[in-house]
Amino acid sequence: MTTLSNGIRLMSVYDNRTMDAAFAIAVNVGYFSDPPELPGLAHLMEHMMFLGSKEFPAENEVDEFLSSHRGSANARTEAEATVYFAKVGLEGLNGSLARFSAALSEPLFNTTVYEREVHAVDEEHRENLVNQDRVVSELVNQLADERSPLHHFGTGNLTLLYDVPKAKGIDMAAALRDFHRRFYCAERMTVVLRCGLSLDEQHLLIESRFHDIRSGTCEQPRNFQNPSPFVGASVGNYVRMEARSTWRPEMILTWAVPSLKEHESW
Numbered sequence: 211m212t213t214l215s216n217g218i219r220l221m222s223v224y225d226n227r228t229m230d231a232a233f234a235i236a237v238n239v240g241y242f243s244d245p246p247e248l249p250g251l252a253h254l255m256e257h258m259m260f261l262g263s264k265e266f267p268a269e270n271e272v273d274e275f276l277s278s279h280r281g282s283a284n285a286r287t288e289a290e291a292t293v294y295f296a297k298v299g300l301e302g303l304n305g306s307l308a309r310f311s312a313a314l315s316e317p318l319f320n321t322t323v324y325e326r327e328v329h330a331v332d333e334e335h336r337e338n339l340v341n342q343d344r345v346v347s348e349l350v351n352q353l354a355d356e357r358s359p360l361h362h363f364g365t366g367n368l369t370l371l372y373d374v375p376k377a378k379g380i381d382m383a384a385a386l387r388d389f390h391r392r393f394y395c396a397e398r399m400t401v402v403l404r405c406g407l408s409l410d411e412q413h414l415l416i417e418s419r420f421h422d423i424r425s426g427t428c429e430q431p432r433n434f435q436n437p438s439p440f441v442g443a444s445v446g447n448y449v450r451m452e453a454r455s456t457w458r459p460e461m462i463l464t465w466a467v468p469s470l471k472e473h474e475s476w
């Protein structure tokens with residue numbers, strides 16, 4: 211594990227058994243830090259992040275570059291982190307990192323991309339509505355203290371990310387840019403790279419591609435333990451939920467335990 215000049219942490223893994231490279235970039239901010247009036251904003255941003263940047267403005271640039279080098283990419287938004295990951299033939303690694311870095315530095319958040327991706331987010335939400343595990347976990351989250359970010363709905367849907375902002379006159383491009391400016395900086399990022407380049411070569415490559423990502427300007431994201439989600443009226447509850455006919459019977463007992471974060475070594 212090393213740290214780049216701007217504060218990005220890098221974990222390099224040397225693996226010469228493959229001609230492919232794999233990398234992931236984690237940004238330590240997730241849906242817990244959504245603005246209260248825009249639940250799902252971090253998730254929507256994740257969908258739009260690689261669909262046009264100042265340096266590579268074409269919407270399909272990243273996808274086309276990756277697929278022309280035997281690659282693909284995906285991403286996910288968690289409560290306290292957003293993770294972007296890809297695999298690509300080693301010959302396409304440098305170009306892929308250039309495109310990822312450009313997107314993370316200066317994404318465009320085009321209106322046409324927004325209008326399409328907000329529907330993709332809505333589609334995910336509707337799929338979650340028939341997923342037993344997702345519904346149960348959302349129910350548990352709703353039992354958390356209202357002041358906790360755990361109480362917050364993180365997926366988002368068409369109503370919350372399109373209809374309501376439109377009715378209130380919220381500029382969504384400005385909201386996305388604002389979230390990006392507040393939370394996407396070098397100190398919040400960790401890069402993991404695995405390929406057949408030596409560890410020194412990996413460090414030089416990532417440094418050359420990611421040193422432009424700005425540092426020193428980030429806000430603190432919200433986290434799980436502050437305030438504590440399960441205290442007072444939010445514990446000691448017994449909840450029964452009407453299930454869909456296809457769902458299995460299930461009883462869930464949940465305990466809140468103290469955060470383990472301070473015991474993490476990195």
Ligand SMILES: [Zn+2]
Nearest residue numbers: 253257331334
């Ligand atoms: Zn999604």
